[in-house]
Amino acid sequence: MININGTLVSNEKANLSYINRGFQYGDALFETIRVINSSIMFWEDHYFRLMSSMRILRMEIPANFSPEFLEEKILELLHHNELTKKACRVKINVYRDSVGKYHPLSNDIGYLISAEEIDNQFFILKEDKCEVELFKDHLMVDGLLSTLKSNNKLVPILASIFAKENDYDNCLILNQKKMVVETINGNLFLVKDNKIKTPPLADGCLNGIIRKQLVDIIGKTENYELVEESISPFELQKADELFYTNAIQGIVSITKYRKKEYLNTIAKMLIGKLNAKARLI
Incomplete structure (x- = not known):
């Protein structure tokens, strides 16, 4: 399941409109986060980087978009995907939710949150060729x-x-x-x-x-x-x-x-x- 604008939906039903500005114009941001056993690594830094980036792109930040609100939505998603005791990669996508061409008719935003399991509980320096x-x-x-x-x-x-x-x-x-x-x-x-x-x-x-x-x-x-x-x-x-x-x-x-x-x-x-x-x- 993923979270689209606060609603949990199955992957099969998680569709965005073809007029979505993230698709049409790249008018979107994302934040990739490591979560271990429901603990969000460096959450404060991720949150403030996201807020700063939204301000730079002149997106309207919703009044309820607090760190506590987004953390709650992340943990809710992990619970429904049975990932609360796992190492996970969580991705928050934020897009300008408006019609218009290059000029959007509003700066309101939409968001989605997705999660997937990853292998290691902690950072591991692999000896692989690079x-x-x-x-x-x-x-x-x-x-x-x-x-x-x-x-x-x-x-x-x-x-x-x-x-x-x-x-x-x-x-x-x-x-x-x-x-x-x-x-x-x-x-x-x-x-x-x-x-x-x-x-x-x-x-x-x-x-x-x-x-x-x-x-x-x-x-x-x-x-x-x-x-x-x-x-x-x-x-x-x-x-x-x-x-x-x-x-x-x-x-x-x-x-x-x-x-x-x-x-x-x-x-x-x-x-x-x-x-x-x-x-x-």
């Missing part, structure tokens, strides 16, 4: 809109097709200044000696929830310096480690870029600290 390559066919444009989790994801989609066709496990996405912004599905971190770099939001990378947690964790970790700074493709083969982050996988180590193979020592250390922080939420 070979990456630069995706050069299309570029991310830096700016505020690029930092949002909107439905406009053509660049990552095309990058994922490129990766599949060329037997890569992921791709590194560039902005119009030819700086490395992120991977297909996560924020990028580069380790060189005791410095850990991640692209600044001004470069157009996603304002990621796990990115935010790691910026905080690294800032409190002795002997390592966190720098939010543009990453040039020329730096990649000089790095000791590369890894990316997202809300479901936590941290994923990149094992190879062209002829360069990477360690995962810092990623292992950080995922332990990330799990410890998640358990305190």
Whole structure:
């Protein structure tokens, strides 16, 4: 079952109109959240990112759209799907619920919440191969809109097709200044000696929830310096480690870029600290 505008419906009956603006114009946002045994990981950060994104897109936030209201709807959905004692991926979609062409006739919103079971109760750093390559066919444009989790994801989609066709496990996405912004599905971190770099939001990378947690964790970790700074493709083969982050996988180590193979020592250390922080939420 999924929740559409507060009503639980079966997957088979969960239909949206063809005039839905999320479908017609990409006039929509989404939030992907990890839930463990009915505990929503980093819920406050997810909630405020969603509210901030809705304000940026000039969507009308309903008066009842409080964190308590949405949490109740998430837990209600998990209960009906028998997922309250499981690890889950929950997705909240918000769309402008209005007729009109490019100009909507109102800024009212509709929403839906879906959930599916995932494998692990905690973040696990897998030892799987993860070979990456630069995706050069299309570029991310830096700016505020690029930092949002909107439905406009053509660049990552095309990058994922490129990766599949060329037997890569992921791709590194560039902005119009030819700086490395992120991977297909996560924020990028580069380790060189005791410095850990991640692209600044001004470069157009996603304002990621796990990115935010790691910026905080690294800032409190002795002997390592966190720098939010543009990453040039020329730096990649000089790095000791590369890894990316997202809300479901936590941290994923990149094992190879062209002829360069990477360690995962810092990623292992950080995922332990990330799990410890998640358990305190």
